[in-house]
Amino acid sequence: MFLLKLAARPWKTALMSQIFSAVAVGLMLMMICFFFWLERALRPLAHTLKNEQVITAYLDPKLNKEQETKAMDQIRVALGAHAENVDVELVRTDKFIDLVKSHYPSLGNELENLGAEVQQVIPKYVSVSGVFPSAVTEGIKAVTGVESVESSKDRHKQALNAVHAISLVAKLFVFGLSLALLTGVIHLGRTNAFLHRDSISVLKLWGASSFAMMLPNVLSGLWVGALGGLIGMAGWLFGAPWFVAHVQSLSPLLRRLPAPELGFAAALVLLSGIGLGIVAGLANDRTD
Amino acid sequence: MLQLDSVSKWFDGQNRVLDQISLRIKQGEFLYVTGGTGAGKTTLLRLLATEEPPSYGGVSLFGFPMSSVSQAQLRAIRLAIGYVPQSIRLIPDLTVQENVALSLSIKNGGISRFYSAGAQSRQKIQEVLERLGLAQNKNKIARHLSGGEAQRVAIARALVRSPELILADEPTGAQDKDSTWQVMDLFVKANLGGATVIVATHDREIVRRVRKRCAILKGGRLEIQQGLGEMTCFY
Numbered sequence: 001m002f003l004l005k006l007a008a009r010p011w012k013t014a015l016m017s018q019i020f021s022a023v024a025v026g027l028m029l030m031m032i033c034f035f036f037w038l039e040r041a042l043r044p045l046a047h048t049l050k051n052e053q054v055i056t057a058y059l060d061p062k063l064n065k066e067q068e069t070k071a072m073d074q075i076r077v078a079l080g081a082h083a084e085n086v087d088v089e090l091v092r093t094d095k096f097i098d099l100v101k102s103h104y105p106s107l108g109n110e111l112e113n114l115g116a117e118v119q120q121v122i123p124k125y126v127s128v129s130g131v132f133p134s135a136v137t138e139g140i141k142a143v144t145g146v147e148s149v150e151s152s153k154d155r156h157k158q159a160l161n162a163v164h165a166i167s168l169v170a171k172l173f174v175f176g177l178s179l180a181l182l183t184g185v186i187h188l189g190r191t192n193a194f195l196h197r198d199s200i201s202v203l204k205l206w207g208a209s210s211f212a213m214m215l216p217n218v219l220s221g222l223w224v225g226a227l228g229g230l231i232g233m234a235g236w237l238f239g240a241p242w243f244v245a246h247v248q249s250l251s252p253l254l255r256r257l258p259a260p261e262l263g264f265a266a267a268l269v270l271l272s273g274i275g276l277g278i279v280a281g282l283a284n285d286r287t288d
Numbered sequence: 289m290l291q292l293d294s295v296s297k298w299f300d301g302q303n304r305v306l307d308q309i310s311l312r313i314k315q316g317e318f319l320y321v322t323g324g325t326g327a328g329k330t331t332l333l334r335l336l337a338t339e340e341p342p343s344y345g346g347v348s349l350f351g352f353p354m355s356s357v358s359q360a361q362l363r364a365i366r367l368a369i370g371y372v373p374q375s376i377r378l379i380p381d382l383t384v385q386e387n388v389a390l391s392l393s394i395k396n397g398g399i400s401r402f403y404s405a406g407a408q409s410r411q412k413i414q415e416v417l418e419r420l421g422l423a424q425n426k427n428k429i430a431r432h433l434s435g436g437e438a439q440r441v442a443i444a445r446a447l448v449r450s451p452e453l454i455l456a457d458e459p460t461g462a463q464d465k466d467s468t469w470q471v472m473d474l475f476v477k478a479n480l481g482g483a484t485v486i487v488a489t490h491d492r493e494i495v496r497r498v499r500k501r502c503a504i505l506k507g508g509r510l511e512i513q514q515g516l517g518e519m520t521c522f523y
Contacts, residue, residue, distance in 0.1 A: 002382065002390045009381055199379045205339060206394045206449075207366030210359075 003212070006199050007219035010192040018224055021188045025228025025276065028181045029269045030235040032174055034243055037265070039170035041257040046163045048131055048256065049156040055128040055137060056150045059090075061119050063145050068124075071145040075126055078139035086130035093122045159253055181276065185225070189280030192220045218281030225277020229270040237266050289315040289484060290336065290453070295345035297331050297508075305331045307508040308345070313486065315452075318479045320495050321488040323505035329488035330374050332505065333457045336486065337371040338362060350452070367395055370446030374457040374488075376438050378445075380431035384422055387430055388413050388444050395449035416448045419474060421467065435462040443471055447478060454478055454485045460494065472498055 011018050059071060072090055079086055091099075097118075101108030111118055128140070134153075141149045193200075196216050203213050240260050248255050290313040297306040306328045313319055321329050334340045335347055338354065347354045349365050357365065378387050392409055417423045420440045425433070433441065439462045446454060454475065460468040472494060479485045489495065495502065504512045 002386060002393070005381055005386070006379065012381060198377060202377050202379060203390075203394065205337060205366060205369075205371055206391055207363045207369075208394045209363070212394070 003215050003219065006196065006216040007223070009199070009216070010195045010220045011223070013195055014191070017188075017191070018220075019227075021184070022224045022227035023231055024184060025181065025225060025273055026231025026233075026235060028177050028184075029228065029232030029272055030239065032177045032181070033232070033236050033265055033269055034240070035170045035173040035177070037240070037244075037260045038247070039167050039174065041260070042163050042167045042170070044258065045253065045256055046160060046167065049160045049163060049253070051131045051133065052156065053129070053132060053151050053153045055132070055140060055152075057126040057128065057140050057143070057146045058148045058150075059124045059126065060145050060147050061124055063124070067145055071143055072126060074143040075128060075140050075146075078143060079128070079130075079132060079136055080139070083133075083136065084131040086128070086132075089127045091125050091127055093118055093124065096122050163253075182279075185221070185276045185280040186283050188224060189217065189221050189283055192281075193217050196220070214282070218278055221279075221281030222274060222277040225273045225275070225280065226270075227273075228276070229273020232269040232273055233266045236269050237262060240265070289313060289317075289350060290486075291346075291348040292335075292342075293346045293348075295335065295342045295347060297328075297335065297340065297343045305508050306335075306342075306505075309505075309508075309510045310345075311503060311510060311513070313484060315484055316479070316482055318476070318485045318500040319487070320500055320502045321486060321505060322490060322495060322502055324490065327505040328508045329490075329505055330457050333371075333373075333455050333486065333488050336453075337369060337373075337455050338366055339371075367397075367449075368452040370449055370451030370454045370483075372439075372442045372446045372454075372456040372459050374461070376435075376442045378430040378433070378438055378441055381429070383427050383429055384433070384437075384441050384444075385413060385417065385426040387441055388416065388448050391445040392448045395451075413448055416444045420444050420470065436464065436467060439463065440467065440471070443474070447474060450478075450481075450483075452483055454483050456486070457488045458490070459487060460489065460491060468494065 057075060059068065063071065068090060072088065076088055079088075097108050097111050100111065111122065114121060126146075137149055137151050137153075140146060199216065200213050240262060244257070244260060248257055290311075292309050292311045295306055295309045296304065298304040309328075309332065321332055323329050331340065335342055336349070338349070341347075341354070350368065352361055352365060354362075379390070382390065389409065392413060396409065414423065414426075417426050420443060422437065422440055422444060425437060428437075430438065430441065439459065443456070443459055446456070456475065459475075460471055463471060468491075475485050475487060476498060487494075502513070503510055
C-alpha cells in the first residue's frame with residue numbers, strides 16, 4: 001500500500017496534468033493506429049493499380065481452331081503463377097461484330113456485309129485482364145500464333161502517384177506522432193519523477209532496493225499509459241469503422257481498401273499505452 | 289567504526305564547508321557535533337549518512353571505505369543507519385504511522401513487507417510512537433503536522449529500525465523543553481543499548497546536561513575534540 005500511495009502522488013498533486021496526458025496519449029495512439037492502417041491498406045491497392053492491366057494479344061488470322069486453342073493454352077501458361085483475378089477470352093470476328101452491334105447496330109451490319117473480307121478487316125484477338133507482373137506481356141508476345149500485343153499497363157499512373165503520396169504522408173504521420181508521443185510521455189515521466197524526488201531520496205537513504213525506488217515512478221507512468229491506452233482503444237473501436245467508411249467513400253478505387261482488424265488493433269493500442277507508461281517510468285529512474 | 293581522514297567538502301569548486309576533518313568514532317560511542325551556524329555540522333552528518341561524497345579525503349563506515357563500496361554494501365550500510373535530517377523530510381502523503389512503518393519495512397527487507405507490517409512490527413511502531421507522544425496522531429497525514437510533531441516523527445522513523453548508528457541533525461530544534469528531554473532520553477537509551485549516536489546541535493543546555501564527547505566545528509575546521517567528562521563543549 002505504501003508504494004501505491006507513493007505512486008499516487010502525481011495524481012494527487014497534479015491530477016489534471018495526469019488526466020490530460022492520458023487523453024493525449026489515447027488520442028495520439030488512436031491516430032497512429034488510423035494512419036498505420038491507412039498505410040498498410042494502401043499497399044495492396046497500389047500493387048493492384050500498378051499491375052492491373054488488360055492485355056490484347058492479336059492472333060494470326062490464318063490460325064485454325066486447334067491452333068487457336070493451343071495459343072490460348074500457351075497464353076494461360078505465360079501468365080505465370082503470380083497472376084491474380086485473371087480473365088482470358090478469345091474474341092473471334094463473329095463475337096466482335098456482335099459486340100459492335102450491341103452498341104452500334106448499323107456499323108455492325110456494314111461489317112457483316114463485307115462477307116469473306118471481314119476476316120482481314122477485323123482481327124482475331126485474346127483479351128487477358130487481371131493483375132500481372134511486367135514480364136507477362138513479353139511472355140505472351142513469344143507465344144506461337146500471336147502477331148502483336150497491346151497493354152493498358154499505365155492507365156492508373158496518376159492515381160498510383162496519388163496513392164504513393166498518401167502512403168508516404170501516412171508513414172510520416174505514424175513516425176512523427178510516435179516520436180511526439182514518446183517525447184511527451186518521457187517528459188511527463190520526468191515531471192512525475194520530480195514529484196517523487198523527495199520520497200525517493202528518503203527511500204534511498206533508508207537503504208531501499210533499486211526496485212523499490214523505481215516502482216513509484218514506474219507505477220505512476222503505468223497508470224497514465226494504461227488510461228491513455230484505454231482511451232485510445234475505445235476511440236479506435238468506435239471511431240475506426242466510421243473513419244474507414246468515410247475514407248472508402250472518397251473514391252471508387254478506395255472502396256477496395258481492406259477493413260481494419262478492430263480487436264487485434266485495439267489490444268495493441270492498449271498494450272502500447274501500458275508499454276509507453278512503463279518506458280516513461282524506467283527512462284526516468286533516478287535512483288542511483 | 290566510523291573514520292574520517294582529512295575530509296574536505298566544498299560546493300561549486302569554491303565554497304569550502306569542511307576543511308581537513310579527521311575524526312574517529314568508536315562503536316557504542318555518543319558524540320556531539322557542535323558549532324555555530326554554517327560551521328559544517330549538517331554537511332558532516334550528510335557525509336556520514338552517505339548522502340554526500342567528500343570532495344577530498346576518506347570516509348569509512350563500519351570498516352568499509354566509502355570510496356570503494358559496492359551498491360550492495362552501500363545499501364547494507366544505509367540499512368544500519370537511522371538518520372534524522374535537519375530538514376526532516378517526511379513523505380507528505382503518508383500518515384505518521386505509515387512513515388514510521390515504511391522505514392521499518394525497508395529495514396526488515398523485501399518488497400512484500402511494503403504492503404503489510406507484521407504484528408511484531410506494529411507493536412514496535414506503536415511503542416516508539418507512544419514514547420515520542422505521537423500515538424494520538426498516528427493516523428494524521430504527515431503534511432498536516434506541526435514542525436515539532438514532524439521532527440518527532442523523523443526521530444521515530446530513525447529509532448524504530450533499531451539502527452547501529454544514529455545520526456541526528458538538530459533533533460530538538462523544533463521541540464519544547466519537555467519534548468527535548470524525551471527525545472534525548474531515547475537517544476541515550478539507544479546508546480546504552482549499543483547504538484553509536486552522533487547528535488549535531490547548538491543547544492548548550494543539552495550538551496551541559498547530557499555530558500558526552502564533543503567535536504567542535506568552526507568555519508569547517510575541527511577545533512577541539514573534548515574527551516568525556518571535560519567541562520565545556522562550547523564554541
